[in-house]
Amino acid sequence: MKTVRIFYEKRGRLKFVSHLDMTRFMSRLLAKSKIPVWYTEGFNQHIYMNFALPLSLGFEGLYEILEIRLTDDGYDLNKCLEALKGVAPPDIDFISVDEPVTAMKDIGFATFRLDFDEIDQGLAKSLTDFFESDSVICQKAGKKGKIKEFDIIPKICSYEINGNRLILVVVAGNEDNLNPTLIMNAFFEKTGISPPFYTVSRVAIMDKQGNLFR
Template sequence: MKLVRIFFEKRDRARYISHLDITRCLSRALARTDLPVWYTQGFNPRIYMTFALPLSLGYESGCESFDIKLTDDNFPVEEIPVRLNPVLPEGIRALRAGEPVCKAEAITRADYAIRIPDEHPDRLAEQFRAFLDQPQIMVVKKTKKAEREMDLKPLMELLSIDGRDGWMEVRLRLAAGIHLNISPALVLEAFSAYCGRTMDYVRVERLAILTESGEDFA
């Protein structure tokens, strides 16, 4: 049995598909192929699938991945996208497949592009820089078990910021992983409170998932 990691993109209307439905979608797509995927045992067998860092609803990405197991150790993994893409819905496309290099625990950061529409994007970009220049950026992070106050300042890094053509685009590197995961939504919530406006029609794209060494998760 061979463990395989499949990388895929989620774009356009597919960004409104929840993680649970993405799991169902990919499972059904795999079932429609002739790939030698491994099913779990028991009364309700299902295709084995694990996701390293599930994507939030409404976000786009070109660097998503999930793991499956193949019952045929000699199956050529480069064939997986070829057989999978014809049965995937619009907006979801398998990019490549290979044997995993990193464990999910190796993920420490993720890069995002956040685009906010505005009549004066340059002015909004200046506001965002001022927002980041605060000595502290305190927020309340909610989990299933509790709420806790934290400082976002040391957990994010500005990569670039630009305002033009009716949009402000900011690229941020945020803490990510199984131990601490900072969503762009938390940053936007704090920025919205700082500048006193609602952030409507925001587009968010995950650009990269990174390990402690700064390498792409693979």
């Protein structure tokens, strides 16, 4: 048995597929691909799948990672990639299949790209002021419905405004995670600016050292 990671892009109409639906979709795709995938051996047997990070509904993912296990250690990874490409619908692109480099628990950060119709000077200034502020307290409902208060500023590692694009590097992973929607909602609430239309893409996932997660 061998663990491998599938790297792919999720775009277009697939943006509307939630994480839970993605797991069903991927298991059907893997079944169709005829790759020798390993099934769990419990009461309810299913294909072993481990997504690096879930992706919010409506987000594009340009660096998505799914971990599976192969029953055949010698199975050619290029063949694996070709098999996946053969069954992929439009809006999902399989980029590569590789052996894992970093452990899943070492995921530390994610990079998001937010595309606006226009970031004019006023908006750019407000964004800069917002990200440069000492603290922004946000509320978030926990799993048990308990409202939790926390400061988002320390969780934002960097921001960059580039034309009509805002690039954010934020904490990500099991221990700590920050959704850019939460940041932007806090921004619009704090500044009173009415939210313009923008799209969100997750472009990279990094480990705790800031290297590209592989």
